[in-house]
Amino acid sequence: MAGRGSVLLPTYNERDNLPLVVWLLVRTFRHSGIDFEIIIIDDGSPDGTQEVAKELEKIYGSDKILLRPRARKLGLGTAYIHGMKHATGNFIVIMDADLSHHVRVCFIKQKEGNFDIVSGTRYRGNGGVYGWDLKRKLISRGANFLTQVLLRPGASDLTGSFRLYRKEVLQKLMEKCVSKGYVFQMEMIVRARQLGYTIGEVPISFVDRVYGESKLGGNEIVSFLKGLLTLFATT
Amino acid sequence: LAPPGLQPPAPLRQALLPLPIYLLVAFGCYSLATVGYRLATFNDCEEAAAELQEHIKAARADLRRRGLRL
Numbered sequence: 001m002a003g004r005g006s007v008l009l010p011t012y013n014e015r016d017n018l019p020l021v022v023w024l025l026v027r028t029f030r031h032s033g034i035d036f037e038i039i040i041i042d043d044g045s046p047d048g049t050q051e052v053a054k055e056l057e058k059i060y061g062s063d064k065i066l067l068r069p070r071a072r073k074l075g076l077g078t079a080y081i082h083g084m085k086h087a088t089g090n091f092i093v094i095m096d097a098d099l100s101h102h103v104r105v106c107f108i109k110q111k112e113g114n115f116d117i118v119s120g121t122r123y124r125g126n127g128g129v130y131g132w133d134l135k136r137k138l139i140s141r142g143a144n145f146l147t148q149v150l151l152r153p154g155a156s157d158l159t160g161s162f163r164l165y166r167k168e169v170l171q172k173l174m175e176k177c178v179s180k181g182y183v184f185q186m187e188m189i190v191r192a193r194q195l196g197y198t199i200g201e202v203p204i205s206f207v208d209r210v211y212g213e214s215k216l217g218g219n220e221i222v223s224f225l226k227g228l229l230t231l232f233a234t235t
Numbered sequence: 236l237a238p239p240g241l242q243p244p245a246p247l248r249q250a251l252l253p254l255p256i257y258l259l260v261a262f263g264c265y266s267l268a269t270v271g272y273r274l275a276t277f278n279d280c281e282e283a284a285a286e287l288q289e290h291i292k293a294a295r296a297d298l299r300r301r302g303l304r305l
Contacts, residue, residue: 019303023294052303059301128278141273145266205283 004035006089006167010079011040014097015047021097022056022065039086041079042069077184081174084167092170095162109202116169116197119155119189120162120204127157131208143224147186150232154193155201158186159224162204169197182220183227190235 007025011018022038029036040053050069057065068086070079084092091110110118121127123144129137140159147158159182165173172195177187192199 019298020291020294023298024290055303059298059303123273123277126278126280128280128283130280130284132277134274137277138270138274141270141277145270145273149266205280207280207284207287 003091004037004089005029005091005093005164006083006087007036007038007093007095008080008083008087009038009040009095009097010076010083011042011045011049011053011097012073013045013047013049015045015049015052017097018049018052019056022060026060026064035089037064037066037087037089039066039068039083041083042067043073043079044069044071075180077174077177077180080170084171084174087167090167092165092167093163094165109200110164113198113200115200116166117189117192118164118200118202119157120160121155121157121201122160122204122206123156124201125203127203127205129206129208139221143221146225146228150228151186151190151235153186153189155189155199157201158189160204160206161185163188179227179230181227182224183231186227187231187235190231194235 009018009021014021018040022040025036025038040056042049042053050067053065053067053069057067066086068083070082080094109115122129122140129140132140144156144158147153148156151158169192173188173191176191176195177184179187189199
């Protein structure tokens with residue numbers, strides 16, 4: 001597969017994780033021989049994330065590390081749109097800046113099946129999680145079950161955010177999607193299936209946050225349910 | 236009210252009446268069983284976590300070498 005991957009990394013207060021993620025990405029891409037760039041979209045983090053990003057740019061070069069910050073916290077969807085404007089690759093990788101795995105595996109899978117989208121799944125193959133207690137696992141499986149029943153998406157992990165898209169596919173999807181937050185990730189896959197795009201799956205391991213806190217609370221659950229029902233009703 | 240000629244016969248109606256409740260209960264059982272099974276078979280990635288720790292050590296050492304202040 002010829003081509004260049006653009007990794008979009010929206011960050012907020014990831015001063016500790018960012019250098020590690022970047023280091024892992026650089027290493028993975030270099031091993032796989034695929035050209036790449038990493039676009040860091042920081043939303044005005046107060047903890048010094050942008051300073052760290054600038055250092056990384058010095059170390060790896062400004063053709064590999066692109067800093068495209070924004071003034072304040074503006075949300076994930078707009079971060080992707082903003083990042084895509086500066087992306088020169090023909091593939092876009094979307095992931096959390098908190099130490100996910102196996103970017104390389106995504107690309108290999110894409111090459112195998114020439115997929116439009118490759119989605120990381122925690123629920124199939126040897127995908128999984130680490131550091132989750134029973135309650136969190138139950139919520140995760142329960143929520144995922146609901147999405148499968150209501151949306152029949154053809155992908156096993158709808159709330160995961162570790163994905164690879166062809167650039168033109170992502171652009172088309174971003175135009176069509178209207179939700180925010182978790183629901184936005186779900187809507188992307190549902191719309192993709194409506195538009196007939198091919199989706200490949202790759203097992204990934206989601207290791208609980210090494211540094212920093214997770215963002216799963218009662219509010220999140222309510223907004224997830226609201227979003228799910230909205231999607232059910234409108235797609 | 237439905238015209239007399241179009242209503243299904245009384246025994247059929249009696250059987251049909253509780254159907255929604257049966258379906259709901261059946262679906263409830265199916266859901267519990269499925270989620271329970273998936274919960275039990277949810278993979279714990281010990282190796283991946285260990286590998287990640289190794290990577291982090293290597294990353295910090297390498298980055299420090301290259302001048303990044305951690």
